[in-house]
Amino acid sequence: MIHSVVIILCVGVLAGILGAILGIGGGIIITPVLTLAFGLDIKYAIGASIISVIATSSGATIAYVKDELLNLRVAMFLEIATTVGAIIGAVLVGVVHTGFLFILFGLLLLFSAWNMYGKLKSGNEVLHKVEPDKIAQRLRLNSSYYDKALKKQVDYQVENVPAGFTVMFGAGLASGLLGIGSGAFKVMAMDTFMKMPLKPSSATSNLMMGVTAAASATVYFFNGSIKPQIAAPLALGVLFGATIGTRIMQRLKPRWIRIIFIPIIGYMGLEMVLKGFGVTI
Amino acid sequence: MQQEMNQVEQLIGVILQIGVIISAIIIGVGLLALLITGKSGYPAGSFPTHFGAIFSGIAQFKPYAIIMLGLFALILTPVLRVVVSIYAFFKERDLLYVVITTIVLIILIFGMAIGYLGK
Numbered sequence: 001m002i003h004s005v006v007i008i009l010c011v012g013v014l015a016g017i018l019g020a021i022l023g024i025g026g027g028i029i030i031t032p033v034l035t036l037a038f039g040l041d042i043k044y045a046i047g048a049s050i051i052s053v054i055a056t057s058s059g060a061t062i063a064y065v066k067d068e069l070l071n072l073r074v075a076m077f078l079e080i081a082t083t084v085g086a087i088i089g090a091v092l093v094g095v096v097h098t099g100f101l102f103i104l105f106g107l108l109l110l111f112s113a114w115n116m117y118g119k120l121k122s123g124n125e126v127l128h129k130v131e132p133d134k135i136a137q138r139l140r141l142n143s144s145y146y147d148k149a150l151k152k153q154v155d156y157q158v159e160n161v162p163a164g165f166t167v168m169f170g171a172g173l174a175s176g177l178l179g180i181g182s183g184a185f186k187v188m189a190m191d192t193f194m195k196m197p198l199k200p201s202s203a204t205s206n207l208m209m210g211v212t213a214a215a216s217a218t219v220y221f222f223n224g225s226i227k228p229q230i231a232a233p234l235a236l237g238v239l240f241g242a243t244i245g246t247r248i249m250q251r252l253k254p255r256w257i258r259i260i261f262i263p264i265i266g267y268m269g270l271e272m273v274l275k276g277f278g279v280t281i
Numbered sequence: 282m283q284q285e286m287n288q289v290e291q292l293i294g295v296i297l298q299i300g301v302i303i304s305a306i307i308i309g310v311g312l313l314a315l316l317i318t319g320k321s322g323y324p325a326g327s328f329p330t331h332f333g334a335i336f337s338g339i340a341q342f343k344p345y346a347i348i349m350l351g352l353f354a355l356i357l358t359p360v361l362r363v364v365v366s367i368y369a370f371f372k373e374r375d376l377l378y379v380v381i382t383t384i385v386l387i388i389l390i391f392g393m394a395i396g397y398l399g400k
């Protein structure tokens with residue numbers, strides 16, 4: 001008993017650190033560990049993942065009293081798209097054919113990995129346009145953050161708000177319908193489509209993930225998918241890991257975050273495309 | 282104005298920290314009780330998933346019931362985040378975002394209600 005509790009606690013810490021740095025839920029670590037190493041039924045693994053997503057989000061929230069990176073306006077505006085998408089997705093489970101969607105979203109992730117690689121090579125992190133985007137300006141989405149690694153205040157603009165909103169809706173739909181972590185899609189919508197710098201994208205994704213997950217968490221809570229002996233050590237580990245991860249992320253150079261990010265979403269994208277064709281890795 | 286905003290942000294940060302820490306403590310107490318007593322309080326493989334069962338379990342200090350309460354509190358922390366954000370935008374007199382964030386809260390509560398009532 002104590003043996004497995006300690007292992008899950010440690011897995012949680014790792015998933016929390018990685019999840020908070022990248023703005024993804026950590027399901028990518030937790031689900032395989034729980035299903036493969038612990039032989040846990042996928043139903044309980046998904047329940048545990050949902051708890052870990054919320055713990056990552058909330059742990060990242062409390063790492064600092066005031067979150068310098070977070071763009072609360074972008075978060076709340078896009079959250080409308082994601083939560084509506086997630087609820088529609090959950091309703092459509094079993095109604096629509098998912099194979100095609102896995103391929104579509106997988107390709108989107110691969111495109112995003114490729115795009116991020118381009119950004120990494122060009123070194124262009126922050127969008128500066130003479131003519132600011134009209135919608136972004138009206139919604140007051142442009143902002144700035146203090147980068148602890150670069151030791152300077154970074155002013156940034158966002159653009160392509162409708163495209164970002166659409167991808168966010170897709171991210172919600174995917175998480176509700178396919179049961180996959182939508183964190184990667186959220187970062188992609190902000191970073192790839194709206195041209196927001198990676199650090200605020202990741203921090204904003206972290207906040208949004210928690211809200212989106214909470215909207216569907218009650219389903220799993222009340223239908224008995226959340227096993228206390230698994231979820232309790234996991235939640236505590238992830239909460240702790242996320243507070244560490246948030247501190248690490250603030251001090252990492254954006255290009256390093258990108259270097260960790262690219263292989264992870266590349267792998268996720270490939271896995272999803274293959275799953276769409278009926279192949280499981 | 283700026284000073285007032287900083288105070289608001291400070292207050293919100295502390296409220297959120299308290300919310301998350303309280304849920305972590307409840308989960309931690311339940312987990313410790315489980316490890317120390319070695320008993321979950323329920324037959325093997327079962328655990329309480331409804332409020333009635335959870336609260337009557339807590340009255341008898343059953344570890345699984347305490348953990349489930351803590352996990353539910355954790356699920357509520359993002360809701361707290363949205364609620365205090367509405368307050369923050371209100372204090373900034375940013376009505377557009379008071380409306381946007383309120384819509385998010387309504388959708389969120391709707392989603393949670395579906396989970397409670399349905400499936």
